[in-house]
Amino acid sequence: MISFAITVFLSAFLLFQIQPIIAKMILPWFGGSSSVWSTCLVFFQAGLLLGYLYVHLLHEWLSPRRQNVVHCALLLLSLATLPVIPDDALKGAAFASPTLNVLLVLASAVGMPYVLLSTTGPLMQAWYARSFASLMPYRLYALSNLASMLALLSYPLLVEPYLVDREQALIWSGAYVLFVVACFASTWQSWKGVSGERERTAAATATDPRPAVGECLIWVGLAMTASLLLLALTRHLTQDVAPVPFLWVLPLSIYLLSFILCFDAPRYYYRPGFLLALPLAFVAIDRVLDGAGMPVPMLVSVLSVSLFVICMVCHGELVRRRPPVRHLTLFYLMLSIGGALGGSFVGLVAPALFNAYFELPIGLFLCALLVVIVLWRELRPLWRGLVVAALVAYTCRLTAISIGYVEDYRRVLRNFYGQLRVAEVNEPPLGIRRSIVHGRINHGEQFIGEAHRREPTAYYCRQSGIGQLLQSLADGPPLHIGIVGLGTGTLAAYGRRGDEMRIYEINEQVLELARQDFSYLADSAARIVPVLGDGRLMLEADPDQNFDVLVVDAFSGDSIPTHLLTIEAIRTYLRQMKPDGVLAVHITNRYLDLRPVLAGAARHFGMKALAVELDPDDDDRFCRHSLWVLLARPERAEALRRSLDNAGKLAPRPGFALWTDGFSNLIGILK
Structure with a gap:
């Protein structure tokens, strides 16, 4: 026996x-x-x-x-x-x-x-x-x-x-x-x-x-x-x-x-x-x-x-x-x-x-x-x-x-990457607000009426970390911006004539919805270049892009996939950026605190990390609670800290192990 x-x-x-x-x-x-x-x-x-x-x-x-x-x-x-x-x-x-x-x-x-x-x-x-x-x-x-x-x-x-x-x-x-x-x-x-x-x-x-x-x-x-x-x-x-x-x-x-x-x-x-x-x-x-x-x-x-x-x-x-x-x-x-x-x-x-x-x-x-x-x-x-x-x-x-x-949704789609639903809500006096929902998570929204259709909303509104960053660069030369994760295409609202936005999206159904049910991409003054595929793999394969700003905003449900936050992934991002470029990572999450991950990565690469958290008033129709982390060289990070509202230095957590392609532990960052 x-x-x-x-x-x-x-x-x-x-x-x-x-x-x-x-x-x-x-x-x-x-x-x-x-x-x-x-x-x-x-x-x-x-x-x-x-x-x-x-x-x-x-x-x-x-x-x-x-x-x-x-x-x-x-x-x-x-x-x-x-x-x-x-x-x-x-x-x-x-x-x-x-x-x-x-x-x-x-x-x-x-x-x-x-x-x-x-x-x-x-x-x-x-x-x-x-x-x-x-x-x-x-x-x-x-x-x-x-x-x-x-x-x-x-x-x-x-x-x-x-x-x-x-x-x-x-x-x-x-x-x-x-x-x-x-x-x-x-x-x-x-x-x-x-x-x-x-x-x-x-x-x-x-x-x-x-x-x-x-x-x-x-x-x-x-x-x-x-x-x-x-x-x-x-x-x-x-x-x-x-x-x-x-x-x-x-x-x-x-x-x-x-x-x-x-x-x-x-x-x-x-x-x-x-x-x-x-x-x-x-x-x-x-x-x-x-x-x-x-x-x-x-x-x-x-x-x-x-x-x-x-x-x-x-x-x-x-x-x-x-x-x-x-x-x-x-x-x-x-x-x-x-x-x-x-x-x-x-x-x-x-x-x-x-x-x-x-x-x-x-x-x-x-x-x-x-x-x-x-x-x-x-x-x-x-x-x-x-x-x-x-x-x-x-x-x-x-x-x-x-x-x-499926009832009361404008569109309902599903594939390997999950279910997408397009919802509409009438919010007088602003009119119809349309959003993409992945599972139960809102992945972007837009007011459809002519008066507000070009206004960035939700986690990307003008008071958010990414909104403040892009507005602070609006008076300078044309920008080359990389974006990992499309959603409704809200960030295209910040695009100016002469700017180029290269947007990486893994799910072709998301690109379809952004083009057919939302107008941010069509309304943008910037040149929009969509790239289908996993953002990290596409960036690894791309020639040098020299991005002024690289935005990581790819979500699976309520969380960024872990392979987009490892040391190897961030090394790839930095290779595609200008020396004085800014890496902006969206880490809004109900269940996980990803700040130690990015703080540790910033120290590893000799950079500084700033956390910009927005907690809007209940009557704010354009903004949602958001948390963005900005990584930049020390002198650039210090200048950003002084120019952005609610930007605080992000200190590494003692004893926190860096995430790599071979190691990541999410139990340690549960809220």
Whole structure:
């Protein structure tokens, strides 16, 4: 048992430790979008499905010792794919088809080791059950989920803060070699454990009736629902807060915790209690979807507890319906099919099919429906009527929420980079105010009437840090301005005749909206040069631009992607600027305090950082709260400090570690 337990534990730990490692490594290649993690999860679940299918076919078609030989041969082949470091040559094609390219990068970097790791849990359980005629293998599954959860939780707490990405990948590759050695030891135990008598015992268990198709569909449905809601709720967190590893691994850890509790000891699934808690979880999620403002700790807690209740119900019902050990591999195959279907629906189908985030209401409806189906035979006629009435009422509520996603918006668009909505509000006497909303975050606005259409607004108004900076340069020679992140194109309002504004934007739908629904670009006196692609990668590829001002204003949800704030990124910005140029970074954020990041970077490059925070009056229609950081050479920074309102020196935080492409830690800057 010890040999099998060590192999299962190590494989599961590595299986889930590689997920945040590799996802964080490729996140900058795709603009820091929260969709990168959703697409990664699709790949991971597809890898699990392929691994479980391999185990099921191996278990059904080959004798135990032939299984040993085939699996050991594949393990040896997988060593040739190490180390698990993505090839930089794949960066170039990232934007042609980002979803497909995420999958291709993952397949080339970790494909074979990941699939073989995914086979270990069910394969070791099948070998253990066949060799030793024991009913213990289901507890090995709980052990594997415990290892998975430990791997995920240890990453943001013990791995990410202390090791750069490349070191993480190299250490993981070394640990994979140890796993192969452990797996060979377990294979040898299985080889010795097989005897004619035991094989006859195993054959005798084949008389257990094969599960019905309807039962298999229920297994698939329960697993799919839990997976679908895991990804949908994770997307909600990472888009509206930040696409960071901690918010990736927390929901996935909760998902795995429910597996551990349900499979290790079914008594942990206290059915009456969790079934009563399920409607409360639906109500809590409803409050979040309804736009109730919550501090980030409360928001994370509400969604986490709700996800835990939903996963406990889905996985608890799965355990109640698990088959005899003879059909163990079929059971796990159905679970992996359900997980892959749920992940694919959120990560692949929904962005292509829907223009809004309808997958979360759909997942909640499926969860409620499946619970009704599972309980139907146990309910008395009166309760059946009440349950159906409750399901109909909840369906109507979810339909109303879904309609609210698109109702009363001028435009609603969606692609890999998220959902964009164009909203309009009449604000007398100024008239119609039109804005772009990404998720729940306002990414720019404009008054449409002729009297105010050229007036910069929101985070870019004349009193903001960037507004004051550009106005202070208005009496000088023509400017060459670089802008990373377009939004509505508000900064074009500051453009003068002779100025050139080179604007980098990763999402072509944003450029489409800025041209068709807003007029800042068309009205600007400056020459506007749009460049499609990730701002940092495009700046790295561009010839020297000699910008007078370079503005970094690219947001994914409520946060600037981390790869735009590293030392390497800022070095690229400075290379594209004049020696006396100013780097202006927009860091307005509800949840993260990015000032230490930029203060540390300024000191690293021998520059000074100024923070310009604007907190306008409630009756100010043109300005929103904003925080800008301006980086410049010391003498230039001092002159700016004297000429700008509310400009204060930004001192580095003692002991704060600089962000690099290989290291960034967002837990240390949570507000």
